[in-house]
Amino acid sequence: MTQRLRGVLSPVVTPFRKDYTPDAQRFLRHCKWLLDHGCSGLAVFGTNSEANSLSVEERMTLLEQLVEGGVPAAQLMPGTGCSALTDSVRLTAHAVKLGCAGALMLPPFYYKGVPDEGLFRNFSEVIQRVGDERLQLYLYHIPPVAQVPITLALIERLLKAYPKQVAGVKDSSGDWSNTQAMIDAFAKQGFEVFAGSEVFLLRNMQAGGVGCITAGANVNPHGIDRVYRAWQTPEGAKLQADADKVRQILQSQVSMIPALKACIAHYAQDLDWMTVRPPLVELTLGERAKMVSELLAAGFEMPGIKA
Amino acid sequence: MTQRLRGVLSPVVTPFRKDYTPDAQRFLRHCKWLLDHGCSGLAVFGTNSEANSLSVEERMTLLEQLVEGGVPAAQLMPGTGCSALTDSVRLTAHAVKLGCAGALMLPPFYYKGVPDEGLFRNFSEVIQRVGDERLQLYLYHIPPVAQVPITLALIERLLKAYPKQVAGVKDSSGDWSNTQAMIDAFAKQGFEVFAGSEVFLLRNMQAGGVGCITAGANVNPHGIDRVYRAWQTPEGAKLQADADKVRQILQSQVSMIPALKACIAHYAQDLDWMTVRPPLVELTLGERAKMVSELLAAGFEMPGIKA
Numbered sequence: 001m002t003q004r005l006r007g008v009l010s011p012v013v014t015p016f017r018k019d020y021t022p023d024a025q026r027f028l029r030h031c032k033w034l035l036d037h038g039c040s041g042l043a044v045f046g047t048n049s050e051a052n053s054l055s056v057e058e059r060m061t062l063l064e065q066l067v068e069g070g071v072p073a074a075q076l077m078p079g080t081g082c083s084a085l086t087d088s089v090r091l092t093a094h095a096v097k098l099g100c101a102g103a104l105m106l107p108p109f110y111y112k113g114v115p116d117e118g119l120f121r122n123f124s125e126v127i128q129r130v131g132d133e134r135l136q137l138y139l140y141h142i143p144p145v146a147q148v149p150i151t152l153a154l155i156e157r158l159l160k161a162y163p164k165q166v167a168g169v170k171d172s173s174g175d176w177s178n179t180q181a182m183i184d185a186f187a188k189q190g191f192e193v194f195a196g197s198e199v200f201l202l203r204n205m206q207a208g209g210v211g212c213i214t215a216g217a218n219v220n221p222h223g224i225d226r227v228y229r230a231w232q233t234p235e236g237a238k239l240q241a242d243a244d245k246v247r248q249i250l251q252s253q254v255s256m257i258p259a260l261k262a263c264i265a266h267y268a269q270d271l272d273w274m275t276v277r278p279p280l281v282e283l284t285l286g287e288r289a290k291m292v293s294e295l296l297a298a299g300f301e302m303p304g305i306k307a
Numbered sequence: 308m309t310q311r312l313r314g315v316l317s318p319v320v321t322p323f324r325k326d327y328t329p330d331a332q333r334f335l336r337h338c339k340w341l342l343d344h345g346c347s348g349l350a351v352f353g354t355n356s357e358a359n360s361l362s363v364e365e366r367m368t369l370l371e372q373l374v375e376g377g378v379p380a381a382q383l384m385p386g387t388g389c390s391a392l393t394d395s396v397r398l399t400a401h402a403v404k405l406g407c408a409g410a411l412m413l414p415p416f417y418y419k420g421v422p423d424e425g426l427f428r429n430f431s432e433v434i435q436r437v438g439d440e441r442l443q444l445y446l447y448h449i450p451p452v453a454q455v456p457i458t459l460a461l462i463e464r465l466l467k468a469y470p471k472q473v474a475g476v477k478d479s480s481g482d483w484s485n486t487q488a489m490i491d492a493f494a495k496q497g498f499e500v501f502a503g504s505e506v507f508l509l510r511n512m513q514a515g516g517v518g519c520i521t522a523g524a525n526v527n528p529h530g531i532d533r534v535y536r537a538w539q540t541p542e543g544a545k546l547q548a549d550a551d552k553v554r555q556i557l558q559s560q561v562s563m564i565p566a567l568k569a570c571i572a573h574y575a576q577d578l579d580w581m582t583v584r585p586p587l588v589e590l591t592l593g594e595r596a597k598m599v600s601e602l603l604a605a606g607f608e609m610p611g612i613k614a
Contacts, residue, residue, distance in 0.1 A: 020392065020432070052417035055393040056362070083390065085327065085585055086362040108586045109417060110359035112452055118586035125327070125585060145419055147454055148586075278392055278432060279415045279425035279455075 004136065004167060004192060005077060005101045006210040008201075008225045010039045010217035011046025013260050014054065014062070016275045022054065022062055026273070028069040030218075030264070033305055035075060038225030039217055042071065043104050043170070045079035047145055048215040048257055053277040056087050060094050073099035077213075081106030081140060085122060089129045092137075102136040102167060104213070109146040116154045123158055127165050137165050142172035142196065149173075152185055159191060170213045172196025176203060183208045198224045199247055202240040205231040215256055216247045219263045219302055249294045254287055255280065262288040263295065263302075270307035311443065311474060311499060312384060312408045313517040315508075315532045317346045317524035318353025320567050321361065321369070323582045329361065329369055333580070335376040337525075337571070340612055342382060345532030346524055349378065350411050350477070352386035354452055355522040355564055360584040363394050367401050380406035384520075388413030388447060392429055396436045399444075409443040409474060411520070416453040423461045430465055434472050442472050449479035449503065456480075459492055466498060477520045479503025483510060490515045505531045506554055509547040512538040522563060523554045526570045526609055556601045561594055562587065569595040570602065570609075577614035 012034065015026035031042055044066065045051035045059050054062075059078070067073050080091035080103040088105065095103045105126070107119050127135065139158070141150040150169070158166045168191055171179045179200060183193045187208045195204040195212040201224065204212060217224050223246060227239045253259035258276050262283040265273035274282045283291070319341065322333035338349055351373065352358035352366050361369075366385070374380050387398035387410040399410045412433070414426050434442065446465070448457040457476070465473045475498055478486045486507060490500045494515045502511040502519040508531065511519060524531050530553060534546045560566035565583050569590040572580035581589045590598070 047417075052390045053392060053415065055391050055397075058391075058393060083359045084362050084365075085360060086365060090362075108360065110354075110452065111357075111586055112454075114586040115588050118588045121585035121588070145417065147419075278428035279418055279421040281422050281425045281428070 003074070005041035005075065006192070007040035007228050008038055008211055008217050008221060009041040009043045009077060009194065009213040010034050010221060011043045011048040011213060011215060013218050013257065013264070014049045014051070015273055016277055017272065018275060020275070020277050022058055024062060024065040027062060028066060028071065029306070031066055031071050034217070034221050035071070037304065038221035040211070041075045041077055041101060043077045043079065043213045046104065046213070047142060048218065048260065049079065050257060050277050050280065051079050053280070056082070056090060059091060063095065063098060067098055074101050076100040077102040077104050077138060079104045079106065079140065081108070083108050083110040085125055088122070088126050092126050092135065093130045093132070096130055096132045096135050102138050104138045104140050104170060106140045106142070106146055107148045107150055109148050112147055114148065116151060116157070119148070119150070119154055120157055124161065127162050133164065135165050136167040138167055138194070139169045140172070141169055144174065152181060155182070155186060155191070159186060159189060163189070166191070168192030168194060168210070170194045170196050176200055179204060179209065180207055197247070198227065198243050201227050201243070202231055202236050215260060216243070216250060218260045219250070220246045220300070222303065245298055246295070246300055249291065249298060253291050254283060258283045259291060262291060264305065266292050267302035268305045268307050310381070312348035312382065313499070314347035314535050315345055315518055315524050315528060316348040316350045316384060316501065316520040317341050317528060318350045318355040318520060318522060320525050320564065320571070321356045321358070322580055323584055324579065325582060327582070327584050329365055331369060331372040334369060335373055335378065336613070338373055338378050341524070341528050342378070344611065345528035347518070348382045348384055348408060350384045350386065350520045353411065353520070354449060355525065355567065356386065357564060357584050357587065358386050363389070363397060366398060370402065370405060374405055381408050383407040384409040384411050384445060386411045386413065386447065388415070390415050390417045392432055395429070395433050399433050399442065400437045400439070403437055403439045403442050409445050411445045411447050411477060413447045413449070413453055414455045414457055416455050419454055421455065423458060423464070426455070426457070426461055427464055431468065434469050440471065443474040444472050445474055445501070446476045447479070448476055451479070451481065459488060462489065462493060462498070466493060466496060470496070473498070475499030475501065475517070477501045477503050483507055486511060486516065487514055504554070505534065505550050508534050508550070509538055509543050522567060523550070523557060525567045526557070527553045527607070529610065552605055553602070553607055556598065556605060560598050561590060565590045566598060569598060571612065573599050574609035575612045575614050
């Protein structure tokens, strides 16, 4: 087992060419920039990566290209949870085989109102079929998008059945009381709770969590990592407020994923970064200009970012 | 172009072995029973088929096995809409190549609150990439599950751009006024509206729709087909009430898909039919017994069904 990841992880946005094919070189470059500027790990193929707009093969190929390109597998926590059990097994086994630090798993998200028993069976089948002690499974709770929650009762049952494999959670509920409840219930057993947004990072560290996995880290890894490093110091609150300001600008745009890509496009002076895959739509030039002016007014920079 | 399907279509439930692998022989047998007992077509790989719990490869293999096993492709309307654009293109092209009468497409369903422009691009890309005049695309509107709607404005735009490819819709909104609005707006242009439940069949035919694609047709194709054949006669209302009674029993169970499978398991005396893939959970023996007693009390039969 590799060492567990902590700190600031980015669900890395996936660059596409104009024909919507994934651009492996841009992807690799962005991953390396993130690791050089504050990210301790990369939760590639998350929601903000448009992972659910990619086929299983596209995800596997991109992951291999990252590792071949020099991104340490020990810093990777790819998303591997799909709607279909067989896809989740395939992606998870692939990630473990490559030596990834962990796998971040959505629940199967098409069927709604399913019982915890069915979700338990889903994760249980994945763990058993992958059948590899190296697997470190992180549950991905994002009810606003997946519409299928991961409850405390489900976590308890999974931890009891697979204490060595079930490593933690990313809580993207946006509800701090839920994150707190997860920490209170399971952190003592070594279960690691990541906040799903940097706005909860300071609170999460103070409560006993281990970091955050957040969209904002795609453009502001340095600002968010500063909060992480200083959380026990008097500067923590001020640095958190600085990070919140950037987050606030990003998420007040028309749509978060296109906003992140437009931000990178601007600072890297690389307009192809604007492209998103359907069903998402890129920001208009006017929307981008508005966002950029707000970011510049806030003194925001992406140091060292390149086309 | 093959002739368009009308009448009663079943979103065929997919049988699994105890290890959750699809059982092609049982699937073929059930498809043939459906075509022999009232279904004019088979909307395999719909919501009730647990299609979103199957990988792309599993769906392609099963479809090929049906055609090789003697199910006419001209009676098949497989579901081909996935979360990932590349998967939707692959499945749709495969269905067209096999000669299927149509493809029933979900919108990409992971990302929520996406603009119609993004959904238009999704369907447009599929039509253009498949690039085959034989493609007959049926839009699948099922907001309670997909959580991503297909609006009238989107249909209008797609029909304008691709009048030969955009053939119709399955409306599983459960909202009759929406089905009526789709017919009123587009039926005159040859756009074919299927109700998403047999409970709307008579109304749909009277309003100018062409049939229904309904879960209930998995077990009661004969009863629903009777409504379809008699819709212009005085017996239509009585036959609709009979079909409604069976539907009511099925959907009052704990969960619809497991209930359909438990029903087949009982009448075919083939308990392996109970199996559902996670995240769904099969009915308990007690739940099945309750449903069966209600069905028997209503005089319900599945004539000719076999293990």
